[in-house]
Amino acid sequence: MSQELFNQIFHPRTVAVVGASTIDLESGWVVRLVNFGYPGRIYPVNPKASEIAGLKCYPTVRDIPEPVDLAIFNIPARLTPQAMQDCAARGVKIVHIFTAGFSETGKEEARKLEARVAEIARAGNVRVIGPNCMGVYYPAGGLTFSTTFAREAGTVSLVSQSGAGATRFVYLANDRHIYFSKVVSYGNALDLDAPDFLEYLAEDSETAIITCYIEGVRNGRRFMAAVKRCLQWKPVIIMKAGLTESGAGAAASHTASLAGSALVWDAFFRQTGAIRVDSLEEMADVVMALLRMKHVGGRRVGIVGRGGGIGVIATDVCERAGLKVPPFLPETQRQLEAISPEAGITVRNPVESAREIAGTADFYHRGLKIVDTDPQIDFIITHIAADIYGGRRQDMQTELLKAAEALAVTVPALTKPLAVVLYAGEHLETFSAMLRARDLLLKAGIAVYPSMEAAARAVAIFRRARDIEKNA
Amino acid sequence: MSQELFNQIFHPRTVAVVGASTIDLESGWVVRLVNFGYPGRIYPVNPKASEIAGLKCYPTVRDIPEPVDLAIFNIPARLTPQAMQDCAARGVKIVHIFTAGFSETGKEEARKLEARVAEIARAGNVRVIGPNCMGVYYPAGGLTFSTTFAREAGTVSLVSQSGAGATRFVYLANDRHIYFSKVVSYGNALDLDAPDFLEYLAEDSETAIITCYIEGVRNGRRFMAAVKRCLQWKPVIIMKAGLTESGAGAAASHTASLAGSALVWDAFFRQTGAIRVDSLEEMADVVMALLRMKHVGGRRVGIVGRGGGIGVIATDVCERAGLKVPPFLPETQRQLEAISPEAGITVRNPVESAREIAGTADFYHRGLKIVDTDPQIDFIITHIAADIYGGRRQDMQTELLKAAEALAVTVPALTKPLAVVLYAGEHLETFSAMLRARDLLLKAGIAVYPSMEAAARAVAIFRRARDIEKNA
Numbered sequence: 043m044s045q046e047l048f049n050q051i052f053h054p055r056t057v058a059v060v061g062a063s064t065i066d067l068e069s070g071w072v073v074r075l076v077n078f079g080y081p082g083r084i085y086p087v088n089p090k091a092s093e094i095a096g097l098k099c100y101p102t103v104r105d106i107p108e109p110v111d112l113a114i115f116n117i118p119a120r121l122t123p124q125a126m127q128d129c130a131a132r133g134v135k136i137v138h139i140f141t142a143g144f145s146e147t148g149k150e151e152a153r154k155l156e157a158r159v160a161e162i163a164r165a166g167n168v169r170v171i172g173p174n175c176m177g178v179y180y181p182a183g184g185l186t187f188s189t190t191f192a193r194e195a196g197t198v199s200l201v202s203q204s205g206a207g208a209t210r211f212v213y214l215a216n217d218r219h220i221y222f223s224k225v226v227s228y229g230n231a232l233d234l235d236a237p238d239f240l241e242y243l244a245e246d247s248e249t250a251i252i253t254c255y256i257e258g259v260r261n262g263r264r265f266m267a268a269v270k271r272c273l274q275w276k277p278v279i280i281m282k283a284g285l286t287e288s289g290a291g292a293a294a295s296h297t298a299s300l301a302g303s304a305l306v307w308d309a310f311f312r313q314t315g316a317i318r319v320d321s322l323e324e325m326a327d328v329v330m331a332l333l334r335m336k337h338v339g340g341r342r343v344g345i346v347g348r349g350g351g352i353g354v355i356a357t358d359v360c361e362r363a364g365l366k367v368p369p370f371l372p373e374t375q376r377q378l379e380a381i382s383p384e385a386g387i388t389v390r391n392p393v394e395s396a397r398e399i400a401g402t403a404d405f406y407h408r409g410l411k412i413v414d415t416d417p418q419i420d421f422i423i424t425h426i427a428a429d430i431y432g433g434r435r436q437d438m439q440t441e442l443l444k445a446a447e448a449l450a451v452t453v454p455a456l457t458k459p460l461a462v463v464l465y466a467g468e469h470l471e472t473f474s475a476m477l478r479a480r481d482l483l484l485k486a487g488i489a490v491y492p493s494m495e496a497a498a499r500a501v502a503i504f505r506r507a508r509d510i511e512k513n514a
Numbered sequence: 515m516s517q518e519l520f521n522q523i524f525h526p527r528t529v530a531v532v533g534a535s536t537i538d539l540e541s542g543w544v545v546r547l548v549n550f551g552y553p554g555r556i557y558p559v560n561p562k563a564s565e566i567a568g569l570k571c572y573p574t575v576r577d578i579p580e581p582v583d584l585a586i587f588n589i590p591a592r593l594t595p596q597a598m599q600d601c602a603a604r605g606v607k608i609v610h611i612f613t614a615g616f617s618e619t620g621k622e623e624a625r626k627l628e629a630r631v632a633e634i635a636r637a638g639n640v641r642v643i644g645p646n647c648m649g650v651y652y653p654a655g656g657l658t659f660s661t662t663f664a665r666e667a668g669t670v671s672l673v674s675q676s677g678a679g680a681t682r683f684v685y686l687a688n689d690r691h692i693y694f695s696k697v698v699s700y701g702n703a704l705d706l707d708a709p710d711f712l713e714y715l716a717e718d719s720e721t722a723i724i725t726c727y728i729e730g731v732r733n734g735r736r737f738m739a740a741v742k743r744c745l746q747w748k749p750v751i752i753m754k755a756g757l758t759e760s761g762a763g764a765a766a767s768h769t770a771s772l773a774g775s776a777l778v779w780d781a782f783f784r785q786t787g788a789i790r791v792d793s794l795e796e797m798a799d800v801v802m803a804l805l806r807m808k809h810v811g812g813r814r815v816g817i818v819g820r821g822g823g824i825g826v827i828a829t830d831v832c833e834r835a836g837l838k839v840p841p842f843l844p845e846t847q848r849q850l851e852a853i854s855p856e857a858g859i860t861v862r863n864p865v866e867s868a869r870e871i872a873g874t875a876d877f878y879h880r881g882l883k884i885v886d887t888d889p890q891i892d893f894i895i896t897h898i899a900a901d902i903y904g905g906r907r908q909d910m911q912t913e914l915l916k917a918a919e920a921l922a923v924t925v926p927a928l929t930k931p932l933a934v935v936l937y938a939g940e941h942l943e944t945f946s947a948m949l950r951a952r953d954l955l956l957k958a959g960i961a962v963y964p965s966m967e968a969a970a971r972a973v974a975i976f977r978r979a980r981d982i983e984k985n986a
Contacts, residue, residue: 146860190906190907202823203823204822204823204824204826205822205823206820206821206822206823206824206899206902207822207823207824207827208823209902210824210899210901210902210939213901213902213906213939213941214901214939214940217939217940217941218940255823257823257826283823283826283827283830284826284829284830285830286829286830286833286834287833288829288830288832288833288838288839288840288863289826289827289829289830289833289839291829291841291862292825292826292828292829292839292860292862292864293826295860295862321827321967322827348678349678350676350677350678350679351674351675351676351677351678351679351680351727351729351755352676352678352679352682353764354676354729354755354756354761354764354765355679355755355761355793355794356764357756357758357760357761357763357764358755358756358757358758358760358761360760361758361759361760361761362758366760367760367761367764368760369763388618388764388767390763390764390767391760392764427678427682429682429685429686430678430681430682430685434662434685435662467682467685467686467689468686468689468690468949468964469685469689470945470946470949473942473945474942477940477942492940495793
């Protein structure tokens with residue numbers, strides 16, 4: 043696959059929006075590109091309008107006065123063959139067919155329509171993304187399929203068969219200050235398919251981590267080769283959907299995919315060493331670990347946080363995820379006990395930071411470095427139970443922020459990686475207070491998770507991949 | 515165990531707060547009871563004060579001018595023997611020892627102190643809750659250990675070895691409009707233990723569902739007998755913590771409990787038919803199912819919601835949880851297709867309500883009854899992806915509420931149970947919009963879950979218990 047093609051996909055000098063909407067301006071493709079800061083020229087195409095969002099509108103792509111790099115189709119499926127003819131005639135390089143209603147419907151005539159469009163594109167040297175997909179989000183180049191995605195660019199890329207899945211993942215990641223290099227939602231893939239994008243991203247200097255949402259692949263061998271090529275340079279995290287019987291049926295009516303058997307995919311993950319995740323949330327969790335916990339040297343965790351039942355549950359969660367929670371050395375326990383002002387505080391591992399949120403910041407200042415030096419552990423997870431002592435009262439919210447500030451100051455001086463769990467429950471004020479604390483921690487470069495389950499699983503998954511790598 | 519004892523626990527005519535705080539009034543026990551509307555008389559006890567929160571303060575319990583039903587100890591551990599002597603002398607019926615620093619510390623002297631207090635209580639005919647626990651939350655009687663718990667009373671009761679665990683569960687439940695009859699956090703249980711409370715709740719007419727957080731039990735046979743007695747009348751949901759090796763260690767230093775082996779507990783659940791859950795969140799999820807989804811007749815689910823990858827993922831999640839997602843009858847699919855205005859909408863099961871939130875309310879009005887009549891399914895889960903199309907824009911938030919209103923109107927007319935999944939992600943405005951929609955649904959008596967995982971697992975767990983019951 044040529045670099046030139048992908049340069050045109052991610053850096054089009056001109057974009058035509060075929061079927062530019064005259065009514066739904068705010069969420070239409072034209073205004074979306076304008077608002078997101080796309081720096082090239084935009085050509086709305088719609089025979090029923092002369093101007094859209096202040097831009098001159100053209101009846102067909104053929105009427106556009108300069109070469110078109112990328113055309114986005116936002117027209118009914120039945121009109122796509124003619125529009126593709128026009129694109130071929132005008133020398134358009136790439137068409138992104140947003141339109142749905144093709145082979146994914148399972149209907150013979152729709153399948154034929156898709157084949158006809160593919161044939162016209164091939165004959166006319168037009169490369170195609172889609173149909174039935176959201177296309178490209180490339181913040182560095184001002185391209186997006188949602189104006190509420192972050193403008194910040196990052197080093198994570200996503201190749202997704204699903205547009206809604208890609209949208210969910212980008213929002214989730216952005217809210218955790220994880221930013222993207224390139225996101226492609228490619229849908230039915232009548233031309234460009236997952237391996238094409240993966241091969242490109244393998245060499246892409248703007249991409250450090252590759253994530254992938256897959257329902258099914260056409261050519262397993264090619265997909266595997268592409269993933270292996272990526273893995274020579276960077277980690278690849280894959281969520282494979284449609285692995286259950288009914289899930290496979292749902293995948294078939296979504297992107298006309300053959301989902302493949304669970305056994306085949308088990309073998310795929312074993313052979314490639316790609317990191318397997320079971321949900322989009324888990325994918326975001328693992329990315330967080332790769333970005334901010336990459337120096338975790340083993341599975342032994344020191345748990346710091348509210349004790350009592352909350353500490354017992356946290357311990358169970360870590361062990362179930364495949365981590366170890368060994369007791370601290372007696373000397374560590376003695377030192378922790380010495381700095382604790384409260385009776386009945388546990389110090390064995392987990393260690394109780396404080397009964398109330400008010401003592402938490404103080405513990406972070408004095409206790410974290412004691413935990414950090416214990417040779418029994420490889421990393422630290424500290425959990426702040428914002429739900430039971432952080433958020434419902436104004437003074438508690440202030441203390442929660444103080445605890446976060448204490449972490450921002452103390453964590454950089456630790457020798458071992460540390461992740462923070464901020465659990466907020468489902469109360470609005472608590473959730474809002476938690477987000478403020480999270481923002482502060484994320485800005486300080488600290489890994490933050492919404493639950494002990496998420497943190498423990500993410501580190502365990504990432505460690506497992508590391509161990510496989512080492513043994514390979 | 516006599517009913518009279520529990521009448522005194524839950525309906526004390528007088529409460530003494532031993533070690534009433536003169537400084538931290540707002541979160542102290544005295545002001546807590548006053549603010550929560552406790553209707554009896556409160557006697558602060560503190561030799562260093564003459565008045566606390568406008569109430570006359572007494573130097574010791576002996577000086578209180580009338581009989582005391584319940585005394586709450588908020589004093590250092592070393593002062594508890596003397597205070598217990600005073601209670602025995604004054605004829606106090608029940609003492610709740612909030613104080614920690616006893617056998618849970620693992621220290622010999624602390625263990626001896628606990629034994630001494632137990633001895634004094636026994637000799638003086640004083641029954642004890644605790645030490646190292648939060649005591650009682652009984653909203654109908656104005657008793658609580660947190661003023662931010664709901665005043666509303668409900669039919670769920672909780673017996674919890676952990677105070678923080680109880681607090682987390684009550685908040686989580688309250689936020690989902692699940693209200694409590696009686697909650698007891700009993701800690702180290704030097705006298706009253708889980709079986710005592712369970713035996714009482716078995717017969718308690720105010721309790722319809724019993725939940726239980728357990729780290730370890732002293733007398734397995736007695737615990738099992740108590741749970742079986744409850745199960746004759748009402749469902750019992752148990753979260754057993756400390757089942758992993760390190761978790762058992764953490765439990766020992768929390769409530770001095772012997773956690774017991776995983777095998778023993780497997781057998782316990784098999785033999786009793788109690789419902790087993792792995793987290794406090796799952797406990798709340800199952801309670802929601804018992805309260806609002808109890809007529810689910812089997813495991814076959816019809817999924818309604820955003821399609822595409824989101825629908826494929828939802829299908830996988832349901833099947834993994836042990837539910838079935840069979841295709842709708844061809845006639846159902848035809849009818850669903852006939853009402854759909856959009857191309858490429860899937861109707862096989864899952865059925866796509868609408869691409870955008872704007873079409874969702876309309877689908878609920880027209881499509882739900884079609885799904886409801888399909889004989890292939892036993893119940894419906896509809897998921898609203900507030901994260902990708904509900905919350906980030908003001909108009910979307912309005913549409914989200916419209917969708918909830920449509921459900922409030924249409925669900926009562928359905929013949930099959932329906933649960934709603936409102937997934938909000940981690941964005942404040944989306945979360946806030948989700949909570950408004952949830953409130954509306956909960957008020958309409960509809961079961962609501964925060965994720966497809968939570969909904970699917972809750973119904974699967976509840977159905978499994980139902981099936982075991984039937985075969986027993």
